[in-house]
Amino acid sequence: xxxxxIKVVVAGALLTSILGACSEPSNVEVKKKDxxxxxxxxxxxxxxxxxxxxxxxxxxxxxPVAIGQSATFEDKIFDQATSKSYxxxxxxxxxxxxxxxxxxxxxxxxxxxxKAPADDMEYVLVKVKTxxxxxxxxxFAYRSDDIMNTEYVSADGKVYQMDTEHHPVxxxxxxSEVFKGAEAEGYSVQYIKKNDDFKFVYKTxxxxxxxxxxx
Numbered sequence: 264x265x266x267x268x269i270k271v272v273v274a275g276a277l278l279t280s281i282l283g284a285c286s287e288p289s290n291v292e293v294k295k296k297d298x299x300x301x302x303x304x305x306x307x308x309x310x311x312x313x314x315x316x317x318x319x320x321x322x323x324x325x326x327p328v329a330i331g332q333s334a335t336f337e338d339k340i341f342d343q344a345t346s347k348s349y350x351x352x353x354x355x356x357x358x359x360x361x362x363x364x365x366x367x368x369x370x371x372x373x374x375x376x377x378k379a380p381a382d383d384m385e386y387v388l389v390k391v392k393t394x395x396x397x398x399x400x401x402x403f404a405y406r407s408d409d410i411m412n413t414e415y416v417s418a419d420g421k422v423y424q425m426d427t428e429h430h431p432v433x434x435x436x437x438x439s440e441v442f443k444g445a446e447a448e449g450y451s452v453q454y455i456k457k458n459d460d461f462k463f464v465y466k467t468x469x470x471x472x473x474x475x476x477x478x
Contacts, residue, residue, distance in 0.1 A: 291322035291473055292335040324416070327462055327474035330357050333392075334475070338467045340398055340405050351398040351405055351443075355465050358448060359390035360477045363457070370431045370452070377431035385457045386429070387415075389477065391437050391465070394446035404440035406468075413437065413451040414464035414472070423461070429454040 319326035321334070328334045333356035339348040361369065366386040370377050380386055393407045415423040430452070437449030455461055463475040 290337065291320065291328075291471075293321045293328055294333045294335070322473040324462065324474050327476045329476050330360070330478060332356065334465075334473050335396065336467060336469075336471065336473060338405070338469045338471075340395075340400055340403050341468065342400075342403050349398060349400040349403065351400075352396040353405060353467070354394040354396050354446075355473065356392050357389055357463065357475050357477065358392050360387065361390075362387040362455075366452075369434055373434045374432040378429055380429065380454065383457055384429070384454060386431070387453050387455055387461070387477075388433065389413075389451045389453075389463050390448055391451055392446060392448045393439060393441060395441050395443050398443040401443050404442050407437055407439045407441075407447070407449070409437040409449070409451045412466050412468075413453075414466055415453040415455060416462045416464060416474075417456065418460040423453055423455055426454045 322328050322336070333354050335352060335354045338351050338353045340351045341348050363385045366388045367380065369388065370386055371379075391407070391413070393405070395405045398405070410425070417423060433450050433452045435449050437451050439447035439449055441447045451463075453461075461477065463477055465473045465475070467473065
């Protein structure tokens, strides 16, 4: 049986119920590149009233995290034996995005029985890095999983669903358990419309969704 199918069974009902009600991020810290210096504007004789625009929260669909930047947020670590949760500070970033022929080449090399995409579709592989910056426990690990923790939203606002015929075995899938201070990387895979300017979503265990641009 494919490893990706086994993951769904092992993940269990606990994470399914938690992630099913994910919401927009409430407090996401984005590490940005050095900003350009602000230019002073010459004052005019008639001062203009400044229009205050409400800025969308970082990591939301309207203000996604840029590729090359990381998002740090509060999440949870669970003791699966007791369902007790511990606070954790987690950092997530996209390390690489492969699509089209590049993605298919890796997927085909991994398993010759993986199904080729249709002419108007393509595979995308997103390499995700997760790091536990801090946590209230050193005894339990933070879990990340391709199926449970990731989502893809098309340019026209539709969430891609799993295509069972096109959910291939992939190299180094996102399926990690990391303790406080540790980090891990792995690929997430999705079958999408060719050339779709989609957004990648990381779904936290604390019921948040953090959106990322992919280019």
